[in-house]
Amino acid sequence: MLRFFVLVLVFVCASNAFCQDVKDIYGSVTDDTNTPVSFASVFVKDMNVSTMANENGYFKLSIKPGTYTLVFRFVGYKSVERQIELIESTREDVILSKDSYTLDEVHITEKKEDPANAVIRNIISKRKYLRSTPSYECDVYTKGVQKLMDAPKRILGENVGKTLKLDSNRRGILYQSETQSKLFFRYPERKEIMLASKVAGDNQGFSFNRALDLQINFYDNTIKWAAFGNLQFVSPVADNAFQYYSYQLMGTIIENGLEIEKIKVSPLKKYAPTFSGFIYVIKGDGRLYSVDLYLTDESRINFVDTMHISQHYREVQKTHWLPSDITIRFKGKVLGFEFAGYYTGLYSNYRPNPVFPENFFRDEILRIEPSVNTFDDGWWDESRPVPLTKEEEQNYSDKKDVLKRTESKAYRDSLQREANKFKPVRYALVGQRIENIENNSYWFIYPLHNTVFYNTVEGWGARLRARHVKRYGFKRSLEIEPNLRYGTSSKTTNANVEVTYRVDTLHHASFSFRGGSDFLDLNSRGTVNLFYNTLTTLFEGKNYLKLYRSNFAAFSAQREILDGLMLNVGTEVSRRIPMRNSSFSSIFDRTAKMITSNNPLDPATEEDVFPINNAFSIEAKLSYTYGQKYTTRPDGKIYEPARYPTLMVNYRKGIPGAFNSAVNYDFFAIDLFQDKISAGLWGYSSFYISAGKFLNSKSLFYPDMRHFTGNQTAIYNPLFPNFHFLDFYAYTTNDRYIEAHYEHNFAGKFLSKVPLIRKLKLEEIVGGAVLAQPVTNYQEAYIGLQRLVFRIDYGLSWTPDKKVYQAFRFFYGF
Template sequence: MKRILLILLLFTSRAFSQELIDITGRISDTRGNPIAFTSVFIKNSSNSTMANQNGEYKIALPPGRHTMIFRFVGYRQEQIEFEVKKGVMVNAVLEKESYTLEEVIISSNKKEDPAYNLIRQVISKRKTLRSTPAYTCDVYTKGVQRLVGAPKKILGQDVAEALNLDSNRRGILYLSETKSKFHYKYPNVKEVMEASKVAGDREGFSFNRALDLQINLYDNLLQWAPLGNQSYVSPVADNAFNYYTYQLEGTSIQNGHTIYKIAIQPKNRFDPVFSGHIYLVEGDWRLYSVNLMITEEARINFVDTLRISQNFIEVGESYWLPSDITFNFKGKVLGFKFAGFFTGLYSNYQINPSFPDNFFKDEIMKIPSDANRKDNQYWLQNRPVPLTFEEDINYRLKDTAAAKARSKSVLDSLQKKRNRFKPLKFVFSGYTLHNYSRNSYWHFNAINRTVFFNTVEGWAIDLKPHFRKEYSPRRSIDIRPRFRYGFSSNTINTNVRIDYLRDTLHHESFSLNAGSDFLDLNNKGTINLFYNTLTTLFDGRNFLKLYKANFFALSAQREISDGLLVTGGAEIARRFPLRNASHKPVFDNAAKILTSNNPLTPTFDENLFPVNNAFSIEAKLSYTYGQRYTTRPDGKIYENARYPTIKLNYRKGIPNVLNSAVNYDFIAVDLFQDKVKTGLFGYSSFYLSAGQFINTKSLYYPDIKHFTGNQTAIYNPLFPNFHFLDYYAYATNNKYFEGHYEHNFLGLFLRKIPLIRKLKLEEIAGGACLIQPHNSYREVYFGLQRLVVRADYGYAWTSTGQSYKAFRLFYGF
């Protein structure tokens, strides 16, 4: 009996698999021009598809009679009933929609456009409308980024050759598709990618995400991560009338519903708002379609213009859910002109499904390791939006080139070309020696990171080659041997650091660090060797203070649960005080006097501490509640944290182990969060830390608590750094409280000033404090930022009556 049932089941499943027939066609306007991204629905079904850029579509249907609905914003909806047969093509011609204003009496206020009352209807139901039911659906995404114009050469390199462009320097730079299962239950989401395809990278996984295409216009503020941190006001937000003007352009009847077409325009085009059209369903007072646009005047980053088109379909009898969404963009930077789109197609909705317990946890997206193993036949059968001719050719050419590139002869040729030594490049960016067959490389630093000067070593060289080998996408090893020699001190230091990353999924790693070195007395780090060279030689200010250590250290870390990271380590070191070997700057500056290597006695050299042995252990525990993440085959990627991170730190100096002379206990707790969104007012970051030495029987200057200060005009804005704090003066073996707060207003004020707003500057304000029993410090600052450039002006004062005020500059990423 079981055999008979199995045979019947096999025949039945085979019969059903053969029932679906591909229906294709082309959608155009009355002049024969294709209508790209037209939505195609099957009546009384959540089965849908979308036309490609050439207006071509494909959809699989079972035999029988079906009604196909073609819909595109601004055109009259078309319905075609037909019989599904093999070889059938269903073409559609859409006419421009005509909207009428006859007998539209919505508002009693004759001076007010009727659109305003329609918008009020939507706003009054906004909270209900945004609370969509739980659902599961299929999502198909496609992303295309193309170069439409470029300079012939950049930095002496032929652009067309480097980027595989045509003779007009045009071509597709990025082409990728995904198919996913998308799950939603307010307020949680989860995406599971089933298939991924990236042109020219069969081993890679797409960065397309249905999550990134999720926008809910019923929210007051909208945000799309690729555009930056700015939030945008929805046309149906509670306060939308403060930002938009509305005009009713007419009504039409579509699929039995009366649809209102409303034009929206910003009151101030420099506010973070949209322009375009929204379409409302009478009675339900919900969105039917939207066609919106944002321009660079609204301070979007990286692109000049972004268009958003979204359609909704009725699922069941009372739910309207997204059927598709498309982001079209274009822009230019450094002579490169680009354009592209990301589109998402939603189908096969299941309303109020039963989700397993703990299904919605902190993992919001999962990419299985076999998602990129789907072959071309799979995509031919399951791709709902046909490829254009250009996209098909791009896949073929890039996949063929990638296959050739994996051959030994091509790899050897490429390796030889990339390993060619170029003196000028070495001076500015270093030299990298690749070994593709072993998936490894050696990197040698540029000259400005190799030759330096300080008052302890004089002129010196610091050779730090870096070897890296990747065993798999999740496992790698980094080896950094170091040779350092000071010509004035006549001292050689050698050491090696080995970092073994065992599992990127759990952030599990092991480190070994052993040898001898000259180390910064501030164990948090002060000024790098290059900038210290400049300030010492040209300004007579030798900020960097050093000591010598012979050491052996081990450490390890692992994420033991989502958001919970444990780190531990131990070190044995023999430490030596150092004195200056050079007392005058090369370029004499009478107004400046070089200080000693002892930060406590700057006018004369005196040993800061005796030679000693120190054995210490350290343990850290950090936890971020509700830390959301994406699991990829090559590891785990964290999303921006919704809640603060708390970190506990314990460090102990253990006496009498290998002649260790230290005996102390230090504890600290940190609480911090980066980029806390504050709506249209920008975002804030904060960092709080409190600590204390609960045992100080025996410790030396390198053991006490240090802070990240700054005494130069060049400032590293990495949060939380102080702007003006002395590098060494506030180190403590007592208790302390450290606090930092910074807010980025994202142009809230400057965008209201003509001319200035074109610079797209972001206003920054912040402050910091360091509270100690005998010596406290506070600072406030204000700054302006534009992408990689930032300038701050601040004021600082201490409990001893000292004060400082100065500019701080930063350039870089």
């Protein structure tokens, strides 16, 4: 902690001291046609000082008076050096000409290949050495801008321009943010400490920019980035690059005393996970000098149509070549929204081979310091190395004006009234949110389809639910969720409330209480929701949902004990009452005859599935994820995707006698699971294994047994690890069991090779699951296709008696 404090102190003091005795070199970088060269690299020769031009080609470099040689470069242009004697702030406009590479005449025949191939082989032979650069730490400035270029006028009755604060042409900047960070690297580990953050329109917000996300290393075999979704792309210098690319030497040029080779990179096949563009290589050395690569729709990227990556490298202390800057530009169109933007990172003040404290790279990969959003506009004007464009300056100003207006209670009240207006379409589909800005809280009323329902136990009914959230600073919040439910046929009213107090988001610590009465699913893992059960009952005569009534009081608490080690404990006392059908309605007479009783074990009779009883139980769960990486923010801790499986131990005890409890059992289970295990270009896998046993089953009832997440409907939830075809209730056990699931997503590996179909960007899925227990066993296997939020599976299941069931399963959702 002391290291972080000293780091921030030195950062602020050095910035202030530096700014007191510096002058500016500023100007524009354009090409021969006076077109701005966006994001051109600008650095001081033989010094560890650099900047880059903004989107409009304007640059500013703050440095102490003296004599310097400035180098201006950008991929595709000839570098320019300027000798500057800096006494006072000086303007220096630079024109970059398109590069003109010389190429010796080469006759390429079947026996004589393009000279570029030898260059690529040389890089590949040194790839592992070049990839594992020496340890270093450096300063990183990032900026991210996302713009809306066009949008529909209305969505779900909402005025898009007004809601997103766009101009009259429905254009505007949706997100704009800058950060200043320290980056630490020791192959293969990385760590970032964010010291300053600025977000347009939110002076208390924390930037989503991360220097870590801009760490793209083309010496790796595959390039994986969060924006690519599930896909990975083959590097042009990967070990197997010749299976994916063809190369053409465009020529050589002398820059800064180095002979640079320009190589054109082209995919061998369309719709392969590959880049197009150019790479620039230091001749004979095998090092990348710069890259200018792009991905298009043919590369099967999602959400965007084009993504352009420009990266420059520079020599540090005459011993290492490290990234000097990177810019990622993108544009796309989704559902009528046309957007564009960029993320850029500037690296400076490299310090090779530092000594890191023990366990410095252990689990935390990013720390956002509490003081990041305390720096004012004046500090940013002096410290930002890349100037803002006029549009970006105006966006900061406009959103700052809006923030000032929110200081007025009258203005806040007007915003609140507008936001809280009741809109029937919005309420029916997504619910109604009622803000209280002064109190830092809100109410959310659940939508209509979660309110009105029908089932055979209650008949037609209404479930009135709302959630109240009150925040106390960054780390504490209180959530209260009251629930009122009435059934017209059963003539029963249930009321309950759930209260959750989150006391420490840094350690995921919280306390929860639930109390009242409710109709609960006999399968505690859940079956179908009330809305879908309403549809299947009325239109198909399939009343899947089986209910019982419970009067209950429960308490639970959880906390992260150590990094990756989570403890959850709870206790509950309840009175459980079996229920019978009280309504048999269906739209069609023939389907009404298919309605079954509320007893899933004997659906043909109205016998109770268990007697009225009281139950008192305690439960404890302990989960551990080895090497769990995380981000520490002032408002809490965010886990990164786990690199290793999670182990969970669960113990539940039914205690007889207390509160007239009639249960007496001991249940123990061990789970091992991991989601999205990368398989490189072959996609990713997920698995889940669970084994458990009732060590003591002297007295327990159907709700106490071990249940499984089955499915019997065509529309299903593909949340892993749910079964596709397992009966909701038939496989419940009071003995021992073993459950296993496996699923692999090939991320379009095969269908990308099929003409026409590959344009759909479908992802192939295969999977299966098994359940073994003393009464009977169960297996299933399936194949599927997925595109974003849409998925269709076809599979079959079978049991030891050879009974086979096969069907399609569908899913859609946002």
